Amino acid sequence: MIALFAAMEFEARQLTGRLTPAGTLPGRFPLYRGRLAGRRVELVLTGPGKANAAAAAASYLASSAANACLLFGCGGAYAGSGLQIGDLALAESEILLDEGSDSPDGFLDLRQLGLPLLPEEPPLFNRIPLDDRLFRFGRERLRPFAAKTGRAFAGGPFVTVSTCTGTDRQGETRARASDGICENMEGGALALTARRYRIPLLELRGISNLAGRRERQNWDLPKAMEIAQQAVLHLLETWPGDDDD
Ligand SMILES: O=C(O)c1cccc(C(=O)CC[C@H]2O[C@@H](n3cnc4c(=O)[nH]cnc43)[C@H](O)[C@@H]2O)c1
Numbered sequence: 001m002i003a004l005f006a007a008m009e010f011e012a013r014q015l016t017g018r019l020t021p022a023g024t025l026p027g028r029f030p031l032y033r034g035r036l037a038g039r040r041v042e043l044v045l046t047g048p049g050k051a052n053a054a055a056a057a058a059s060y061l062a063s064s065a066a067n068a069c070l071l072f073g074c075g076g077a078y079a080g081s082g083l084q085i086g087d088l089a090l091a092e093s094e095i096l097l098d099e100g101s102d103s104p105d106g107f108l109d110l111r112q113l114g115l116p117l118l119p120e121e122p123p124l125f126n127r128i129p130l131d132d133r134l135f136r137f138g139r140e141r142l143r144p145f146a147a148k149t150g151r152a153f154a155g156g157p158f159v160t161v162s163t164c165t166g167t168d169r170q171g172e173t174r175a176r177a178s179d180g181i182c183e184n185m186e187g188g189a190l191a192l193t194a195r196r197y198r199i200p201l202l203e204l205r206g207i208s209n210l211a212g213r214r215e216r217q218n219w220d221l222p223k224a225m226e227i228a229q230q231a232v233l234h235l236l237e238t239w240p241g242d243d244d245d
Pocket of ligand 1: 007049074077
């Protein structure tokens, strides 16, 4: 069984409309259940931001039979990623970019502070790797899928922030500091929690905006939501190693 996660109800509506509402998880996170592309799935709506995402993932994974997680939604593309609105991005890792401390000499990240998010060996600081096997599967499947629909595709580091980018300068600084291609508000929290529970995670996002100067009138959430949900269905068709169906 595959666990799907999305932040906002409007980001998942095409999929939840094909599933059955199954009440709420502890913490009042909406849960849906059913089959998509022939696979048994459960879908959790986390709400926006890291705090919600970590709480929802922990609430779900503490007592679930899922053998993989797939997080999907919208994201903002950094300049230099080659991505435009309506394109598709896949996470190779998640960077919790604003966890750390300011100082008179500039920002200090968690490694510099000696504060690992996960004290495994080697310890994980701001960067959480995602499951490599699922990432390679996703990349192989989504590159031709995006091309067929006339969209660009990129795989690479994603950046999770509490405060969305609002100026071009901030976007450039964040992209340079992280090597990231796409910004969001939940991925790092899901990546950390899934890793704590030892469940592999894949994350994809449709690009709704450019992570630069905030010009809300130029965002296209419907276009991003459409490609992201279509991509989820495309991946589920051939999802690897899911033999409980
Ligand atoms: O109106 C706004 O300024 C605004 C800012 C961030 C997100 C929204 C949404 O309605 C989308 C929710 C969802 O999308 C992700 N997202 C999309 N673009 C970005 C971004 O440039 N930076 C960070 N997150 C982004 C995020 O994961 C939200 O949960 C509206």
